[in-house]
Amino acid sequence: MEPIVEGLQVRDREEDYINIQPIQAAGRLTLEARKAMISYGDGYSTCDYCLKPFRLDKICKPPIQEFVQDLAKFVNMDEARVVRGARGAFQIVINSLLEKNDIALVSSIAHYSLCLAFESRGAIWREVPVNEKNILTADAVAKKIESVKKETGKLPKLVAIHHVDYQFGNLHPVEEIGKVCKEYGIPFLVNGAYTVGTMSVDGKKLNADFIVGSGHKSMSAPAPTGVLATTSEYAGKVFRTTQSTGDVSGRKFGIKETELLGCTVMGAPLIALMASFPKVKERVKHWDDEVKKITYFADEFLKIKGNKILSEMPRKHTLTKVDTTETFGKISETHKRRGYFLTDELTKHGIIGPFPGATQTWKLNTYGLNWNQIKYLAESFQKIAKENGLNVI
Amino acid sequence: MAEMSKETENLFNAMFALEDVREVLRQSAPKHELDEKQKEQVRKALEKIKKALNVLEKWSQ
Numbered sequence: 001m002e003p004i005v006e007g008l009q010v011r012d013r014e015e016d017y018i019n020i021q022p023i024q025a026a027g028r029l030t031l032e033a034r035k036a037m038i039s040y041g042d043g044y045s046t047c048d049y050c051l052k053p054f055r056l057d058k059i060c061k062p063p064i065q066e067f068v069q070d071l072a073k074f075v076n077m078d079e080a081r082v083v084r085g086a087r088g089a090f091q092i093v094i095n096s097l098l099e100k101n102d103i104a105l106v107s108s109i110a111h112y113s114l115c116l117a118f119e120s121r122g123a124i125w126r127e128v129p130v131n132e133k134n135i136l137t138a139d140a141v142a143k144k145i146e147s148v149k150k151e152t153g154k155l156p157k158l159v160a161i162h163h164v165d166y167q168f169g170n171l172h173p174v175e176e177i178g179k180v181c182k183e184y185g186i187p188f189l190v191n192g193a194y195t196v197g198t199m200s201v202d203g204k205k206l207n208a209d210f211i212v213g214s215g216h217k218s219m220s221a222p223a224p225t226g227v228l229a230t231t232s233e234y235a236g237k238v239f240r241t242t243q244s245t246g247d248v249s250g251r252k253f254g255i256k257e258t259e260l261l262g263c264t265v266m267g268a269p270l271i272a273l274m275a276s277f278p279k280v281k282e283r284v285k286h287w288d289d290e291v292k293k294i295t296y297f298a299d300e301f302l303k304i305k306g307n308k309i310l311s312e313m314p315r316k317h318t319l320t321k322v323d324t325t326e327t328f329g330k331i332s333e334t335h336k337r338r339g340y341f342l343t344d345e346l347t348k349h350g351i352i353g354p355f356p357g358a359t360q361t362w363k364l365n366t367y368g369l370n371w372n373q374i375k376y377l378a379e380s381f382q383k384i385a386k387e388n389g390l391n392v393i
Numbered sequence: 394m395a396e397m398s399k400e401t402e403n404l405f406n407a408m409f410a411l412e413d414v415r416e417v418l419r420q421s422a423p424k425h426e427l428d429e430k431q432k433e434q435v436r437k438a439l440e441k442i443k444k445a446l447n448v449l450e451k452w453s454q
Contacts, residue, residue: 015415015419016422016423017422017423018423028419031412031413031416034412035408035409038408038409349423350423350424372421373422376424
């Protein structure tokens with residue numbers, strides 16, 4: 001097929017393959033989002049009716065204002081904004097709450113973007129270690145808070161923890177962690193990049209001061225989209241409006257929100273996020289089905305003798321880390337295609353997503369696959385295993 | 394705003410119906426073997442596309 005422009009090939013990965021790429025699965029667009037992109041692809045397409053007070057979240061046509069209010073309700077918080085990815089949300093919160101050299105706590109398996117957001121502010125991020133099951137506990141957080149207090153004489157300024165982490169797809173006890181933070185009076189940010197949009201997230205129940213979501217990771221939206229939701233206590237701080245005035249022109253900028261740099265995500269990505277939202281709201285009610293599917297897949301995957309699952313079992317999320325060192329890894333040692341043999345074989349079966357060359361520890365995500373595809377996926381791994389002399393129970 | 398022109402409306406109808414077909418491709422990947430419900434979905438979409446293309450063809454003449 002002809003490229004769209006030189007160097008830009010048509011992408012058919014979702015049409016011709018089963019895609020189990022860990023970060024792509026729950027960001028696949030809905031039908032409605034794709035239609036919305038067709039109609040609203042132009043630059044400032046959301047801004048046809050941007051009237052006073054000239055702020056993105058106040059636009060009524062299309063119904064962005066209503067959507068932003070719905071977003072807050074969706075995660076049971078008081079106020080929300082669409083932001084430039086989860087990482088954009090991190091920066092907004094960190095810039096609002098922390099100064100240079102302030103200490104914040106993250107997990108030892110926190111996403112790099114959170115750590116970089118602290119670094120860019122000049123703040124210091126300290127890690128709370130996960131336990132032997134790669135789960136963060138409330139006790140570990142409390143212990144680290146005390147350790148920071150003992151060392152510095154001050155409490156950390158923020159605790160920012162993943163609801164489900166990106167390394168193992170493990171579900172962490174953020175409600176209990178949030179309770180610890182409340183006891184210490186430390187603001188608590190829940191990184192819901194893998195949960196907002198896939199499972200029900202109740203920010204108040206989780207004792208969160210900030211809920212962060214990722215549109216392109218878990219809300220069937222294009223990049224870069226994200227959600228920052230907060231309580232009335234913090235809304236005035238993170239969504240504070242500009243106070244500055246031009247010294248020559250005397251200009252002011254109305255009610256633009258300083259940390260958001262005014263308008264955040266305009267045009268197609270926002271519209272697609274909105275267009276997917278009805279389906280996203282519905283699908284979180286059926287999260288159990290997704291867990292059933294990954295459980296089925298995990299059980300079948302483990303029938304290949306020597307395969308291991310490194311994520312917590314039983315599975316509580318579709319993102320899963322596996323270890324095939326003793327199975328496909330062993331085959332790759334002598335295969336003429338070396339480690340690439342597995343991804344090559346999978347591609348021949350119409351399956352893509354694992355990192356090319358990966359045969360030892362790697363991740364997959366089954367979110368959004370239907371039962372036919374889940375069964376086909378499991379059968380294909382077993383078939384490849386058998387064809388390469390591996391034992392399948 | 395003025396009502397949408399017939400040609401623009403039919404353009405979008407065709408493009409949206411093609412997205413309906415695309416959805417069936419995604420749901421049936423990788424083998425694209427369709428069940429009866431999916432076949433009906435594709436047929437309905439193709440009808441919409443043909444109808445829209447007829448209008449666009451007349452417009453182009």
